Each structure stands twice: as structure tokens, then as C-alpha cells.
Amino acid sequence: MRADWILTENFRLLESQKVTFSPGINVITGENAQGKTTLLEAVYLLSGGKSFRAGADRELIAFDSDRACVTGGFFSGEREQKIELVFNRGRSRQMKLNGARIGAGDLRGALKTILFSPDDLGLVRGPASGRRRMMDAAISQLRPGYASFLADYSRIYENKLRILKDWREKPSLLEPLDEFSRQLAVFSAKLIRYRAAFARKLRDAAAPIHREFSAGREELSLSYTTVSTVLDPAASEKEIFEAVMERQEQLKQAELDAGSCLVGAHKDDLAISINGADARSFASQGQTRTAALSVKLAERDIFLEDTGEMPVLLLDDVLSELDAARQEFVLNRIGGGQTLVTCCEEETVSRLLRGKILRVEKGGVRE
Numbered sequence: 001m002r003a004d005w006i007l008t009e010n011f012r013l014l015e016s017q018k019v020t021f022s023p024g025i026n027v028i029t030g031e032n033a034q035g036k037t038t039l040l041e042a043v044y045l046l047s048g049g050k051s052f053r054a055g056a057d058r059e060l061i062a063f064d065s066d067r068a069c070v071t072g073g074f075f076s077g078e079r080e081q082k083i084e085l086v087f088n089r090g091r092s093r094q095m096k097l098n099g100a101r102i103g104a105g106d107l108r109g110a111l112k113t114i115l116f117s118p119d120d121l122g123l124v125r126g127p128a129s130g131r132r133r134m135m136d137a138a139i140s141q142l143r144p145g146y147a148s149f150l151a152d153y154s155r156i157y158e159n160k161l162r163i164l165k166d167w168r169e170k171p172s173l174l175e176p177l178d179e180f181s182r183q184l185a186v187f188s189a190k191l192i193r194y195r196a197a198f199a200r201k202l203r204d205a206a207a208p209i210h211r212e213f214s215a216g217r218e219e220l221s222l223s224y225t226t227v228s229t230v231l232d233p234a235a236s237e238k239e240i241f242e243a244v245m246e247r248q249e250q251l252k253q254a255e256l257d258a259g260s261c262l263v264g265a266h267k268d269d270l271a272i273s274i275n276g277a278d279a280r281s282f283a284s285q286g287q288t289r290t291a292a293l294s295v296k297l298a299e300r301d302i303f304l305e306d307t308g309e310m311p312v313l314l315l316d317d318v319l320s321e322l323d324a325a326r327q328e329f330v331l332n333r334i335g336g337g338q339t340l341v342t343c344c345e346e347e348t349v350s351r352l353l354r355g356k357i358l359r360v361e362k363g364g365v366r367e
């Protein structure tokens with residue numbers, strides 16, 4: 001897959017302009033607050049219609065304007081395609097794919113990007129919820145059906161949680177509790193099998209990338225953790241279901257006392273360690289960045305293997321805090337697909353890079 005060009009009009013601080021990208025590496029340089037991340041954001045919008053930093057569409061529109069447009073040409077599914085997005089202040093947005101009006105869900109999968117932004121450091125240092133979200137987002141893209149299991153799970157979870165919270169005031173609520181627990185175990189078993197399979201692939205793909213990234217000095221290991229009675233998360237759905245049921249029964253009274261769901265796929269995690277030490281507590285800044293990036297690159301490989309298409313890689317501010325060797329790895333060894341990477345120090349880039357340079361100044365992009 002490949003983003004060929006993008007046309008922005010009144011999009012945040014960017015000038016109204018057309019920017020074309022190289023099919024290989026594109027380095028977006030410039031001082032702080034000139035529009036580098038905004039340019040990546042515009043490309044990211046073409047892949048799914050969501051921004052990675054705006055909560056609402058109106059934030060995307062230039063302060064002095066009422067309407068912003070982002071149009072992009074890309075190559076995906078073996079053909080050239082075009083997406084047009086129009087954001088209006090006070091009105092809903094309009095979207096077109098290849099000239100035809102589309103709704104919110106229809107953009108998914110047209111162009112696939114993998115984004116690394118400074119927020120992703122939370123993947124390594126932050127709470128389990130971020131790692132679950134990462135796994136869920138990736139699996140949803142690869143396996144149609146997974147997203148609906150996830151939605152069913154969260155509905156059942158909410159119902160069970162409400163019972164556990166309110167049963168003291170309304171004891172009659174307890175009647176359907178066992179049925180909700182059973183359903184929670186049914187869907188836990190489904191999610192656990194998918195996540196375990198994905199985590200295994202991610203582990204196998206990320207370890208060699210991280211090893212190369214650190215010149216053989218660091219061993220990255222990912223391991224999926226779930227309900228303690230599930231000894232083998234690759235076992236049959238029935239066996240996992242029974243193991244989750246067993247744990248729920250053990251903790252039934254504790255759940256009633258605590259007023260919360262203590263057992264199920266909503267507590268899963270992906271434990272990350274570097275040279276055997278838990279990365280959450282012990283990774284340095286550079287190691288954290290390296291590990292998060294290795295996971296993203298692994299996700300790209302898995303997507304390629306699964307679909308035959310290489311997603312576009314968007315790297316925001318990934319070079320800071322990396323030593324020269326790791327920077328070189330990022331800039332020159334990630335090859336294969338298309339990459340857009342932002343960076344403040346143009347010196348670093350010109351020293352290490354073979355790729356197209358786009359200079360951004362006050363919202364204007366010069367090629």
C-alpha cells in the first residue's frame with residue numbers, strides 16, 4: 001500500500017497545498033510547531049477517518065475557517081483510489097471514496113497505516129488497557145467477526161457489573177447473575193483464543209526486530225497473560241470456557257463482596273520484558289521507544305503476511321532519545337514498504353538517510 005499525494009485546505013495550520021510522497025522513505029523535517037505531526041495526521045485520516053489526536057472534527061479546521069478538506073490519492077487493493085474528507089464547523093462531515101458518498105464505517109481498511117506516536121510509549125510503560133486495545137485493534141483489522149465478539153463481551157460485562165454493584169439494594173438482580181457469568185466465560189474463551197494466537201505471532205515477529213535494533217544486546221519477550229486457571233490459552237474453546245467458569249466459581253463470593261468482575265478477558269495483558277526484566281518498571285527511555293517500535297514493526301509484518309499488503313508506516317517523533325545506531329536502524333533498515341517519519345534535526349537525517357525530504361515551515365511543505 002502507498003499514499004501517493006495529499007491535498008489539504010484549511011486543515012489546522014497547514015497551507016492549502018498538494019504534497020506528494022515517495023513510495024519509499026519520506027522524512028518530514030522542521031522546527032517545533034510547524035506542522036509536521038499535522039501532515040502525518042492528514043495521511044492517517046485517510047485510513048479509517050479518525051484522527052489520532054483530535055477528539056472532535058472541529059479541532060481539525062483552521063481557527064479562522066469554517067470548513068476543512070483533506071483529499072488523498074493512494075494505492076491499495078491493486079488499484080489507485082481516492083478519498084475526500086470535508087469537515088464542517090457545526091455540521092457533520094462528508095466523505096467520499098472513489099467519488100461515491102460513504103458512511104463512517106466504510107472507510108475502514110481502504111488504506112492501512114501503522115502509526116507510531118509518542119503516546120505509544122504508554123504501550124510499554126502504561127497500564128494493561130493500552131496493550132489490550134492494541135491487540136484488539138490489530139485483530140479486528142485482520143479477523144472480521146472479532147469486533148462483534150468484542151462488542152458482545154463488553155455488553156455482557158456491563159450487565160454483570162451492574163448486578164455486582166447494585167445487588168445489595170435490589171437482591172432480585174441476583175437471579176440472572178449465573179447466566180451472565182456463563183456468557184462472560186463463553187465470550188472470554190473466544191477472545192482468549194484469538195488474542196493468544198495474535199500474541200504468539202507478535203512475539204515471534206517482534207523479538208528478531210528488537211534484537212537487530214539493539215545490535216544483538218537486547219532480547220524482547222512478549223507473553224500473553226489471562227485468567228489464571230487457563231493453563232493453555234491455545235486449548236479448545238470448550239476447555240478455556242471450563243477453566244474460566246472454574247475461576248469465576250472460586251471467586252463468586254469475592255466478586256459479590258467487591259462489586260466488580262474479577263475474572264475474564266477484560267483483565268488480560270501482554271507482559272513485555274527486555275533481557276528478562278519487566279519493561280514496565282525497568283526499561284530506559286530509549287529501550288521503551290525501541291520496544292514500542294519493534295512491536296509496531298512486528299504488527300506491520302503480521303499484516304503483510306496475512307493480507308499480502310504492506311501497510312504505510314507513520315512514525316512521529318520516533319528518533320529523539322535513540323542513539324545514533326538505533327536512529328540509523330529506523331531510517332535505513334525499516335525498508336520494504338512506504339514510511340513517513342517526522343524529525344526535528346535535519347542534520348541527523350541528512351547524515352543517515354536515503355529518502356525524500358519534506359521541509360515544513362509555518363504550515364508550508366517544501367519538497
Ligand SMILES: Nc1ncnc2c1ncn2[C@@H]1O[C@H](COP(=O)(O)OP(=O)(O)OP(=O)(O)O)[C@@H](O)[C@H]1O
Binds near residue numbers: 013031034036
Ligand atoms: N485548528 C487549528 N488551526 C490553526 N492552527 C492549529 C490548529 N490546530 C493546531 N494548530 C497549531 O499547529 C501547531 C502544531 O502543529 P504540529 O503539531 O503539526 O507541529 P509539529 O511540527 O509536529 O511540532 P513538534 O516538533 O513540536 O512536534 C500548534 O502551534 C497549534 O497551535
Ligand SMILES: [Mg+2]
Binds near residue numbers: 036038317342
Ligand atoms: Mg509533532
